[in-house]
Amino acid sequence: MKIIVCVKQVIDTAAKISVKDGKIDATGSPRVMNPYDEFAVEEALQIKQRKPDSEITLISLGPDSFKEVLKKGLAMGADRAIHLHDSLFDPLDNLGVAQVLAKAIQSLSFDLILCGRQAVDDDMAQVGPALAILLKMPFVSVVTGLTFSDDFTQAQITRQIEGGSETFESPLPVLLTCQKGLNMPRLPSLKGIIAAKKKPIETLDATAIGFDTGSEGSAHVKRIDLSLPPERKKGRILEGSLAQSLPELVRLLREEEKVV
Amino acid sequence: MSGDKHIFAIMEHIQGAIKPGSFEVLTASRLLADQMGGQVFAVYLGPESESEIDCESLIQYGADRVLILRHSALASYTVSAYLEALLPVIESRHPEVVLLSASIHGKELAAALSARLKTGLGSDCISLDFNSAEGLTIRRPVNSGKAISTLVYDSTRPQIATLRANVFRGAGPDASRSGQVECIEVQISENSLSLKVKEVVQETGRNLDISEARIVVSGGLGMQNAGNFKLLQDLADVLGAAVGASRPVVDDGWRDYSNQVGQTGRTVSPDLYIACGISGAVQHLAGMSFSNCIVAINKDPNAPIFSVADYGIVGDALEVLPLLTSEFREVLNA
Numbered sequence: 001m002k003i004i005v006c007v008k009q010v011i012d013t014a015a016k017i018s019v020k021d022g023k024i025d026a027t028g029s030p031r032v033m034n035p036y037d038e039f040a041v042e043e044a045l046q047i048k049q050r051k052p053d054s055e056i057t058l059i060s061l062g063p064d065s066f067k068e069v070l071k072k073g074l075a076m077g078a079d080r081a082i083h084l085h086d087s088l089f090d091p092l093d094n095l096g097v098a099q100v101l102a103k104a105i106q107s108l109s110f111d112l113i114l115c116g117r118q119a120v121d122d123d124m125a126q127v128g129p130a131l132a133i134l135l136k137m138p139f140v141s142v143v144t145g146l147t148f149s150d151d152f153t154q155a156q157i158t159r160q161i162e163g164g165s166e167t168f169e170s171p172l173p174v175l176l177t178c179q180k181g182l183n184m185p186r187l188p189s190l191k192g193i194i195a196a197k198k199k200p201i202e203t204l205d206a207t208a209i210g211f212d213t214g215s216e217g218s219a220h221v222k223r224i225d226l227s228l229p230p231e232r233k234k235g236r237i238l239e240g241s242l243a244q245s246l247p248e249l250v251r252l253l254r255e256e257e258k259v260v
Numbered sequence: 261m262s263g264d265k266h267i268f269a270i271m272e273h274i275q276g277a278i279k280p281g282s283f284e285v286l287t288a289s290r291l292l293a294d295q296m297g298g299q300v301f302a303v304y305l306g307p308e309s310e311s312e313i314d315c316e317s318l319i320q321y322g323a324d325r326v327l328i329l330r331h332s333a334l335a336s337y338t339v340s341a342y343l344e345a346l347l348p349v350i351e352s353r354h355p356e357v358v359l360l361s362a363s364i365h366g367k368e369l370a371a372a373l374s375a376r377l378k379t380g381l382g383s384d385c386i387s388l389d390f391n392s393a394e395g396l397t398i399r400r401p402v403n404s405g406k407a408i409s410t411l412v413y414d415s416t417r418p419q420i421a422t423l424r425a426n427v428f429r430g431a432g433p434d435a436s437r438s439g440q441v442e443c444i445e446v447q448i449s450e451n452s453l454s455l456k457v458k459e460v461v462q463e464t465g466r467n468l469d470i471s472e473a474r475i476v477v478s479g480g481l482g483m484q485n486a487g488n489f490k491l492l493q494d495l496a497d498v499l500g501a502a503v504g505a506s507r508p509v510v511d512d513g514w515r516d517y518s519n520q521v522g523q524t525g526r527t528v529s530p531d532l533y534i535a536c537g538i539s540g541a542v543q544h545l546a547g548m549s550f551s552n553c554i555v556a557i558n559k560d561p562n563a564p565i566f567s568v569a570d571y572g573i574v575g576d577a578l579e580v581l582p583l584l585t586s587e588f589r590e591v592l593n594a
């Protein structure tokens with residue numbers, strides 16, 4: 001099975017961020033693989049364990065530092081990586097990113113594409129579904145369970161929805177966006193890290209993939225402001241014995257806040 | 261009619277029962293339409309006929325027209341069938357804006373629509389504004405709520421947005437409103453059905469979904485063990501609340517993943533969030549800091565959760581919870 005996994009780099013989730021010149025400033029904060037993309041990489045690796053002739057290709061669109069997440073994925077066990085890197089990609093919105101990915105992926109052969117359910121920086125949950133639409137293939141987002149028929153031609157896909165769950169059956173190729181619950185991502189082993197040094201990372205720019213800035217390069221949404229969320233008003237610790245504080249809490253929630 | 265700026269509000273339902281988030285989408289659509297000067301279309305996809313749908317409520321919540329797109333293959337949601345039903349009406353009626361719930365289905369469908377129509381998308385919005393120069397302006401949390409981004413769209417239409425639950429509730433139904441109902445029998449091709457729905461499980465009874473609940477009672481490692489979550493469930497039952505959890509609680513298997521609140525879990529914005537034995541790590545705050553009112557119960561007075569809480573009780577959650585439950589039970593007569 002040929003598996004493509006889309007990955008990106010994000011600011012470490014524990015980082016405190018500030019806003020400078022309308023941009024997130026996280027200078028000095030560590031960067032990590034988007035947590036949901038780790039589920040995607042892990043799922044690909046588990047499929048390869050069951051079907052050893054599988055090939056796992058990582059693909060990432062972003063600046064130079066994104067090579068780090070490709071290296072991590074290779075160290076986890078992926079076979080090769082493609083880095084889409086060009087300053088022409090900088091102004092793209094998520095749909096534009098999906099268009100570039102689609103362009104690059106079109107020329108590859110694949111049975112399965114795995115993405116994270118969203119990137120925890122922009123939180124748009126758009127690239128995976130958009131990529132599937134552009135490649136004209138079936139997809140399911142926010143997947144928590146995946147099994148295959150014995151001959152690996154059909155996938156059975158489960159996801160949690162609000163107040164329940166859904167199970168789908170799809171022929172391959174199919175695109176899935178991965179959610180926590182699907183698996184437990186492994187850490188790269190020392191052996192994996194060493195092996196990764198020999199694995200190829202191919203860098204492609206706009207020309208190499210035939211990206212047309214005229215028709216595909218303009219963003220449909222534009223950020224005009226970025227700000228920190230409003231500070232929450234200073235809270236109150238209710239002092240005294242529970243016999244005093246709890247009736248007071250109940251009163252406050254009912255009469256002042258009117259939330260109960 | 262052309263020239264007018266119409267809004268398509270896409271309805272989510274379970275066999276005809278409209279989901280609360282869709283009423284919020286209608287409420288937001290109404291406000292926007294009043295600024296833009298167009299009509300609100302409540303777009304309902306399903307096998308149901310007019311008499312099986314509560315069109316009255318859709319109109320009272322803000323629809324000028326209920327547009328039923330009817331086909332037996334729309335009995336369960338699949339993105340491909342929904343797209344095939346929706347695209348022709350969007351292409352023929354040119355809505356200015358398409359709004360959906362920021363639910364699993366809503367976000368998936370919105371992303372697919374935007375890719376098919378090659379137009380802009382904003383997901384999980386917490387506010388919408390319109391002005392005639394720029395069109396729609398939306399605000400949405402990014403970096404898991406650590407910042408808020410304001411976006412405008414380019415000139416392609418429709419402008420698509422999904423709306424976070426519990427943020428657009430508004431004044432409720434207006435019984436004096438009137439509207440029309442229109443039903444279109446749509447075509448769905450075999451091709452759209454390559455992805456087959458095998459099973460849909462609806463949890464029933466008290467397992468209210470945490471992203472839809474108005475009150476969420478959440479527990480962390482401070483609850484000590486899985487059995488003690490009964491104390492949270494008891495309080496939740498009295499309040500009509502859903503029970504949430506921090507990540508380690510889920511990782512330890514005490515609670516199901518669907519209950520996890522935070523950066524790698526669910527985002528909730530309820531009226532009231534009660535955090536019990538939760539330290540308040542940034543990744544947890546990311547999922548709940550937009551709650552209207554936050555109460556923290558923690559035995560450590562220095563726990564970071566107190567820095568976002570409106571009210572705090574310093575104490576042992578295992579001791580506080582039963583007392584708080586009986587206090588509420590008394591005043592609510594529950």
Ligand SMILES: Cc1cc2nc3c(=O)[nH]c(=O)nc-3n(C[C@H](O)[C@H](O)[C@H](O)COP(=O)(O)OP(=O)(O)OC[C@H]3O[C@@H](n4cnc5c(N)ncnc54)[C@H](O)[C@@H]3O)c2cc1C
Binds near residue numbers: 479578
């Ligand atoms: C990539 C990444 C993603 C993450 N995503 C999430 C996420 O989505 N959601 C999430 O929640 N976390 C997430 N985390 C984990 C997060 O960093 C914290 O580890 C986690 O939130 C802590 O959970 P907790 O508050 O239950 O436990 P702890 O931090 O151990 O806190 C337990 C609290 O309970 C209090 N306590 C103990 N006993 C009692 C008692 N008897 N009564 C009252 N209080 C008591 C303690 O004082 C303490 O404050 C993520 C971490 C990473 C690295």
